[in-house]
Structure formats: structure tokens, C-alpha cells
Amino acid sequence: MALRDGKASGKRLLLFIASIVLGIAAVVSIQSFSGNLEENIALQSKELMGADYRIDSNQPPNERVQAIIDSLGGANGKEVSFASMAAFPKSGASKLVRVRGIAGGFPFYGELETLPKTAATGYQKDRGALVDATVMLQFGLKRGDSIKIGNTTFPITGTLYSAPGSTAISSSVAPTVILPYGMIEGTGLLQLGSRIGYNFYFIADSGTDLKQLDEEVDPLLDAQNADMDTHTATSARMGRRFNNVGKFLNLIAFIALLLGCVGIASSVHIYIKEKLRAVAVLKCLGASRKQSFLIYLIQIAGMGLLGGIIGTVLGLLLQQSFPLILQDFLPFEVIISFSIQPIIMGLLLGVGMSVLFALSPLLSTWYVSPLQVLRIQEKTPIQSKRASIVVMIGIVIFMFCFSFWLLGNVRYALGFVLGIVVTFGILAGVALLFMRAVKKFFPTSWGFLARQSLMNLFRPNNQTMVLLLAIGVGSFLISTLYFTKDILLEKATLEGSERSPNIIMLDVQTDQKEAVVQDILTKGLPLIDNIPIITMRMHSIKGRLVNDIRADTLSRINQWILNHEFRTTYRDSLIPSEVLTEGEFTPTASSNNAIPISLSDNVARDAQVVLGDTLVFNVQGVLMETIVGSIRSVDWGRMQLNFSVVFPKGILENAPQFHVVSTKAPNESVSASLQREIVRKFPNVSVLDLRQILTLVEGILDKISWVVNFMAFFSILTGIIVLIGSVRTSKYQRIRESVLLRTLGAKSRQILKISALEYLYLGLLGSGIGILLSLISSQLLAVFVFQTAFVPSWIPFVLILPGITALVLTIGLFNSRGVLNSPPLEVLRKES
Template sequence: MPAGEDPEDLEGRHWRFFRNQAVTSVTAQDQARRLTRGTRVLAWFLRVVGLTALLLGGIGAASAIHVYVKEKTTSVAVLRCIGARERSVFNAYLFQAVALGLVGSVAGVAGGIGLQRLLPLLIADVLPVAIEARVDRTAVVAGLATGMAAAALFALVPLLRIRGIAPLQALRADFEPQVTARSRLDRVFAFGALVGGMLLLSLWQAPEPEHGLAFAGGLSAALLLLYGTAVALTRVTRRYFPARASYAVRQGVANLFRPQNQTAAVMLALGLGAFLITTVLAVQASLGRVLSVDGGQEQPNLLFFDVQPDQRDGVTELVAAAGGGPVDLTAVVPARISSLNGRPAAEILRDRRDGGPARWAVRRLYRNTSRAELSDTEELVAGRWWGEGTAPDGDNGGDPPDGVSLDADLADDLRVGIGDRITWDVQGVPVPTTVRNLRRVDWDRFDINFLVVAEPGVFDQAPRSYLGLARIVDPDARARMQRNLVLSLPNVSVLDLALIQEALDTILGRVGGAIRFLAFFIALAGVVVLVGSLSTSRFQRMRESALLKTLGARRSL
């Protein structure tokens, strides 16, 4: 490439030539974007978990403020008696809540910076490059602002009780002021501000607006479901109260629908906490399945590439000398599509109309094979296999074999089915074939899988190389075999799957530790919410316990 030439500009100027020549161009910028796509998804997941944990913590803060306000009812009433205005008292307590939110946000930001400093040390062994931790001032300010805003929003609803405290409650703590239209409007405003604030946070944290709306909608549905379950539970227990049960059972059940019960808050805390913990653990399990290689006792741990026909015996002998088992060699024939049902591939690629074959499927280089039987990772979904002993549909009688089997998804992309004709270009030689059947391939299982499998005899005269799978248990023997392979057959490449799995296990262990930390943090937030919810009626239960003991109830009751 000429000096000073921009790769993406060059790609943009010659894209038509590349397409006509079936050339796929990838720049360094393209590769960098692909590499960072996974980190963006992980970052979005972490932001979602953090936002949901913030919501759970906000519920806990609201519950704790509710307890605090109930304890300060007399103090607020005294302030009202000596002339304090309702708005002044409300603003004073709101300022306290925001100040506590600021303290908590500062502590959270400090902990996050400390974790950021620690993270490069934890993953240094699994990354090929050094990571330098830098503090982003914008992120620090955003964290502080988010914490303070969440504290203010979640404090609004419980603090509205202060605006309804009458001076008379300084003398009569059990006095409850009337619910007025103004108080209802205040609650609607507070809940609207809370919902709107959470929606804005979701849209801000999401990579796309629709993702933020979907997350906010799903979370709202979960909260409504939990709240509806709590309401239904209180109504069912009230209607079907176990009147003939023991006193302990009746008292416990009655607490679910008693005045000032915290059934809904406890249900939200436990349900949302369980929801979040299950989510993060499910993600960890999913990562484990994606990053793991099936390492059973008989599974191969060596993969050979580019084995030439005259090198098959040499590879087999090297593996046997190292104490390994048999080598499973599979022929690979590179080919491109020359025509579909007589229509040239170049004409298909020039056709821009919708509904035709997918361009990538027509343009790509295929690596085909021939096989007499289905593999363990394949399932026949249409047509009949040529190894079943029954002549397949469209059998060509005594003519040379021409049947091929396509992956079902590939057949959909190519717009072909049973009986359609595909001509392959195998290094300039046309090879006509007919689609005999379609397969469903399990690409997640570790095996040598192919999009196109031909019946034996179709590609017998075509140039080919081989892929091989083998198993050598002893790590030292595997290393010696690889050294001998480089010396005797330098063109053959080998991939040690055991080493790859070890690296993946190390990475997965670090990721799993981070996810378990998130689960612990969420569980801790749920415990705070639960404790705050139970503490709300603590004084009322203490008075009831004293009354029951006065009436002769035992301590165990």
C-alpha cells in the first residue's frame, strides 16, 4: 500500500472491484471494531446490572427513610408547633437525604476507582498487553450525579409523609391526618418523577434508545408483577384467614395484611434481588458454555490443519509414537459457487433486487467434504440420505454421483431446495451437483462440521487437503509431538485445544469472580432493603409484644 494511503479510503474507492472479484477486504479499523464489539456488550451488561442494583438500593433507601420519618414524626410535629413551615421542614429532610446520597456516592466512586486499579492486576496473566488504569473525570462526575439524583428521587415518596404531619401529632402520635387532593397530587408527582428519572437513566446507559426502553419496560413489568403478587397475597390471606389455626399461625398470617404492613416492600426486595442474582448467575453459566470446549475422556485435544494427501501416514505415525489414539482425517475441497440452477454466480451478484440469494452465500469460498454417513452433530431435516439404502429423490440412475447435502440455514440463504442444481468451481474445473437433502448442524458442539457435504465420488478427483483430530493425554507427549511435527512436516499446523481450554478457564474464572462479586453486591443490597422493610414496624411489634406478655403470653409465642 502506498505511503500515506488510508486503508478505509482505498477500500471505499475499490469496493465494486473487490465485490466483482469475490474479494473480502478487512482493514485494521474493521478488526478493531470487531474486537471491541464484545467489550461493548459486556459493558452494557455491567451498566444494566449496576442500574438495576441502583434501583434495588434505592428501594432500600426509600424503606429506610420511611422508617426514619416514622421515628421523627413527633420531632416534626414539635417543629410545626413552634412555627416551622411545612415546606421548610420538608426541604430540611430532603437535604439530609441528598447529603447522605452524596456521601454514599463518594464512597461508591472511591470503591470503583480502587477496583479499577485492582482489575489490571487480576487479569494481567491472561492478556497479551499491559493495561493502564486511568480515572475518567466525566465518569466520576456522572457517578456522583447519578447517586445524588437517585437518593433524591427515591426519598421523595417517603418524605411526602412529612408534609402531612400535623402539629396535633406532638400530643397524639396515633393521629392520622386526612388524605387530601393535594397529598394525592404530590404522590402522583413523586412517583412520576421517580419513573421518569429511572427511564432517563435507562436511556442514558443503553447503547441504543430502543434497548433502554426495552430494559425499562421489562424491569417495570417485573416490579408490577412482584407488587401485584404482594397485593394478591394480602387479599387472599385476608379472605381465607386460618381462623382455627394456632395463635402463632394466626398472628403471623395477620401480619401480612395488618395496618402499615411491609408485605409489598419485602416482596419487591426478595423478588428483585432473586431476579438479579439469577440473571447474573445465568450469564456466568452461559459464558461458561460458550467458552468451554467439550473435554470428555474420549474427546480429541489436537486439531491438525492443511495435511496433504501424501502426509496422512506421517501425521498418524507421529501421533502414534506419542502414545495417542487414531487420527480422524477429513478431506477438505475448496470450491466456489459457479452457478445456481444454470444462472451464473456473477449474474446473481449483479442483481440488486430483493428476494434473491444472499450475496455472502454466493460469493464466499466453501470448504466442502465427502461423507457416506451423517455425523453426531448433524440431523437430517429434508430429503433422504444417500447411505440409507433407498434411492434418493431425483436419483440419477447409473450416472456418476452428483448429490450434495446443504446446511438448512444455508439453503434458505441460497434460495435452493431438494432437486436444485449447484455447479461448483473447483480450481477452474466445473463440478455439477444436485441438492439431495438438507441438514441441521449443531455448530456449538466441537467437531469438524461443514456447510456442504457431498456423497462419495463427487469430489474424488478434486485437489484436497485434510483436517485431523487426535487425542494425546500426556501434555509432555503432546509438546514433543508438536516439535517433531514442525521438523518433519512444517506445512502442517496443529492446535492444542487443551492449552486453549486452560486459557479460557483462566479467563472464565476471573469473569466468574467479577460476576459473583456483582451477585454478592446485589444480595447485600437486597438484605438492606429487607432489614429496612422489617424495621418499619419494629416499634409497633415491640408494643404488641409487651401487651401480649402483660396478658400472659409466653416468650416462645
């Protein structure tokens, strides 16, 4: 019976399938790709690091660290890396790069991908440089040209495409230049204040337990301000980072699936409502409740299974494109393979979610009376309402379980489900209020076409609820993503005032300071900042030595406080990015007593100190006793120099220090001229052009936004399919109305206008409510997550609102063609 009835309603049931296909495809593709990504990271973990494990430090190894390195058999390879300006004599241009000086045959796994291939090893013998491919293209360089790093000019022996330890994103900020290790000293760049990393690479003996080695050696290195990383631990961290992105995309795909299920529930509701008379006839002929219920349950489960198969196949095909979409974020090539788990999950989701969301309307068949053949039952039985409530609870429990499986965190899963329920609840509430308001305050003075289109919004078998949910959720997702990108860019945007620098010069030595300042003033540019920086480490906290705190397993002081090399400054006032939260800021002091310092709130929290507590710093061999005099809240998101620890004036002026000098260039040509001049005279000085960095940040956010919007677009596509399904499902109701209107003398043009007005109302209301909800959610994100002001853009109102409305209008009218083209006799003779 289920098969026979299903054949008769084949076209309408196929739309049920389409409602969930895209959602299943999105979930399966992301799940499958995430599994592939995890496998690839595990398989290529050695190639990503280039060794079995490494020891790294921000300073040359001391005696204890060197002893540990020797006890491990000595490093098989080593590297020194730092950021520096590179000059290109051919064009006179300069650029910030990441210099990597390598020795000892590194990498031991994987390879340096170069052109020509021989350059991967030949650069050591030729004492040349391997230069990032993007830089070669940007400055029109070729093999044999020169690059100047510090005081030394190197021949370019090859183009570098990839290297272990480099990622596409980090290379876009500071492209990699690889040099022979022995040539680094001659550049003159290993100076005070330079951010230098020392890496020692090891090949493990067969059978070595890297996890146990890490647990034994890493604590010893931590006490000496060094660190050990194994390839397995590094790949696990990388896997977690990409896994978090996958979880986020999975949630977006899950929303698309939920949206499709809402379409199923609505379509089944209309479909079953038309079948109630047939169910009543079956009961009159002796069919039991269970039999009549199972007939349609089997239909829906079968359609769900077919939808799961189609969605799974589509998802597996879709994941083939993911490596191309995400190639800028992946430091390796992903090899796609098929696993059984996403396939099983896709099939189970197809059947399970179809049945779950169709249960509520299906239950009405259980309570149909045989008398339904003779009379029309308008009200839903009490038993059916109770059963529907139970089904709704089941849906919420399923949503929580599935989101918990995706996120692995109860609090996040509860938050996600609560957000979905609230969003859907608001949209459903708006739909109900809108329908009641139109019905109650019906504008009887309006023209016939306008009145008829409004009546369609609350007539039997109306589409208002399901379309507002589909349109609203799609608009909400896209608008929220757009507003969130705006918030992130706002935190990185340069301020437009005259005192806001866009050129920052780092690592200016004390004997270079006056000459750098003079070069700035000579070009007619303002000197905005001349900030001294002194490096120091924590020696003791509240009278306890740092080494004792490290050994205390019960200590709640964060480890980074104990191991961090603080870069501090001294000044007599706060800056715009700081707000004093506790104590009084001390402008000047003397060294006769404990020195009052100002800490950022995060340092005070992680160091477990409050006002009046004492801290002793090791300032390059000299111990300095300080007292917490004030605590500041710092906006680290602003593109300016902020400090965790600030000393008053009168204390550190004679300490070994370097400087950060900043200015504001009016245009790109002046900026380039200044950079060339500084790099030519002072090779050790690194110049940051904040406008270039901001452009890179915008580019990265655009790529991330594109990936997320790509997934969010599944919700819009699902909404379109739900729209088509709703229109097709109520097609026969529309045909009957069309026939009656034509009988009364209405023309096709008038009927078309009625449909157009109805979809215009739905499109405007759905997208408008979605955008308003996104404004509220974005405001909450700005206040509680990003802690910044939110100034909404008009673009969602100008583009998304009319765009989605036009899309709804077009789809609605396109699917209404069957109504307009149906002859009156089709209804009168009941040939439909």
C-alpha cells in the first residue's frame, strides 16, 4: 500500500528528498574531509616538522640546554630564524621576510621544494639564498639576481615553493628566505632586541617512545626557557586547530540540514492533511491505526533513505573541491580517500531526521476517526497535540546529542541548541504573529489584488511559517558572518588621526636612534613614537623564586609567566588603548625603594598577584625589586604597541635597550622611499608597513569568510528547495483557487500579481527579520566575545535584503506557472 500510494504521489515525495539532500551533502563532505585531514596530518607529521623532534629557544642554548642536547646524541640539524628586512638591489625595493639559516642536512623528512630542484641542496655549497616564489614574482626576480640581508648580499640560487615549518598564511605576512647557517653571523642581524629563534632538529632511534621522551625532557628544558616539540605532538596541535574549523563548518551544515527538515515537516503536514480522508476510508474498511500509520511512515523513511544516498554521494564528490578551497590555509597537500563512517552517518541522518521531523504530522493519521469520511475535522485532537510535544522534545534531544558529538563539549552543545531553538522560535513566533495580525487587522479598504495576496498568508495550507524559517535562517547566517567580519576588521583598522602611525621601525639600537629620527624628520614626516624597550624575565613572585614555583605542582601561576621574556617600557602616562582599573599610575620614581609598576590585567591574573604584591625582575643580569602599583585593561586588538609591564620614568633609562620608532606616511610612495632609506643605512632595523599588514589581514578574513559563506549558502539553497517544495505541495490548492478566480473573471496577469505580492511580503519579512536577528547576535558577539564597539554596515540591508527578496520572488513565480497554465476543467472534472 505504501508503494502504490508513493507511486501516485512520486513527484511530491521527491521534493521531500531534495529538502535534505544539500544538508546531508554538507555534513558528509565536511566530516569526510575532516577525517582525511586528520589522517594526512598524522601520516605527514614528520614531513611537516622535517624531523622526529626538535628543541627550540629564543636565545642561544646555555650550558644546561647544551648538555641536554649532547645527552640526546647531539642535534642532527640546526636553524636560526628571525624577521628582517630584505633589500633587492635590482629594483631598489625592500620587504619584510622571515630569514631561516639552516645547517646539517635539514629537512630529514620531506624536502625543500625549489626550482630548480638542485637548489634545495646546492644553496649551501653556493652560499646563496632560496627566496619565496611569491617574492620572486612580486619583484620580478630570477635566478642569479641578488638579495641583501643585513650587511651581506647573497645570490639567489633558487625559487622556494614550500619548506617544513612554513605555512601559507605566515609566509603571506613574512615570506621565507633560506640561507646557509654559517652565513647568518655575517649579516650583523643577531643584535639586542631581535626576535631570534634557535631550533635544533633530531632524528630518533628506532623504537624511541617520543611521548615518554617529551614527558621526561620537556620539563627540564622549560626550566631553562627552552622547549621540546615532537612531530606527533605538533601534528596533534595542528589537527586540533583544523578540527575546530571543521566543527564550526559542521554546525553551519547541520543548520542547513535542520532547515531542510523543517521543510520536510511542513510538506508532510500538507501532504498528510490531504491523505486524512483516505486514512479514514482505510479505517472504515478495517485497517488498524498501526497499519494506516505505517503506510506513510514507510513512505517517508524510504524517501529519507533515498535522500541520504543522494546526499552522501554528493557530499563525497563535494569534498574533492575542499583542498582547492582551503589550499591557502594548509601547509601540505591533502590526499583524498573514502572512509565508511561519513557514508553510514549520511544514510542514518537521511532516514532518522526525515522520520523524526515527519513524526508530528504523521501522528495525525493515528487519531483519525472513520467519521472523517462524512465530516471535516477542523481541530487537532488533544492526544495528537500531546504526541507532538513529545516529538518536539525528541527533536531537541537529538539536536543536542548530534551537536555534542560534533563539538565534544556539553556547554557549547547546549549553547548551540539554545541558539537554534531561540532563532527558530523567534522566526516562528514572528510568522504566527504576522499571520494573526494580518487576519485581525485586515485592510479591507485595499484593492482586490493586495487583499487576496494578504489572505494567502493565513489561508489553509499557507506557506508563511516554513518560508519565513527558511528565508530568515539563511539571511541570519549570511548577515551574521558579514557583520562578524566587519567586527574583526574594525579591531585591526588603523585610526585616521594624525597621531596614529602606519610605519613602525623595530629593533632600532640606541646608537642608531638619532639618525633614524633625523631621516624621518628630513622627509617632512612626523615623529609619533620613540619607545624604549627593555627585555627582562621574572625572578621571583611574592618572595618565591621562579624555579621553586615551577617545581610546585599545586601552584596556580600560569607557566608562561615563569618562562616568558617580557618586553617592557617606561613612560609617564597611559595611552589610548589602556584603561586604569585598579590603583594609581606612577609617572616617575626613584630606585631607592621598591619600584611601583603597572601590569596588564591578564598578567596580574595569570601571575596571581594584586595591588601591593612584590615582583623581582632579572633585567639582563641585574635584579630589580618592584611592587604592583596599578593594573590596566589593555585593548590588544588595536594596531599599536601595547605592553604587559610598564615602568615609571627615572628607573630604566640606563639599562641596555633598543627602540621602536613610528611615523605616519601620507601615501605608498613616501612609505616605500622611507623604507629603502632605512634598510640601506640600518640593515638590522625591521620596518612594518601597517597598511600592508592590514591588507593581508583583510585578505585572510576574506578567504575565511568565503569558506564560511560557501557553507552558509547551503542554507539558502536548502531554503530555495523548501520554497519550491512548499509551492509544489500546495499546487492543487492553488489550482482550485485559480479556477474559482478565473470563473469570477480574473485574468492570468491578476493571478500572477497576487502571487508576486505574496512572495514579496514573505521575502521582505523573512530576510528583514533574519538581518535584524543577525544585528542582535553581532552586537552580543562584539560586547562579550570581541569586547569592542559594533558599528553595523548598511551592505546587508542594501544587498542581502533585496537580493534574497528578489530570489524568493523569482522562485515563487517560476513555480507558480503550473497554477496559471492549468485549465479549469482539471479541477472541475477532478482529473488532477
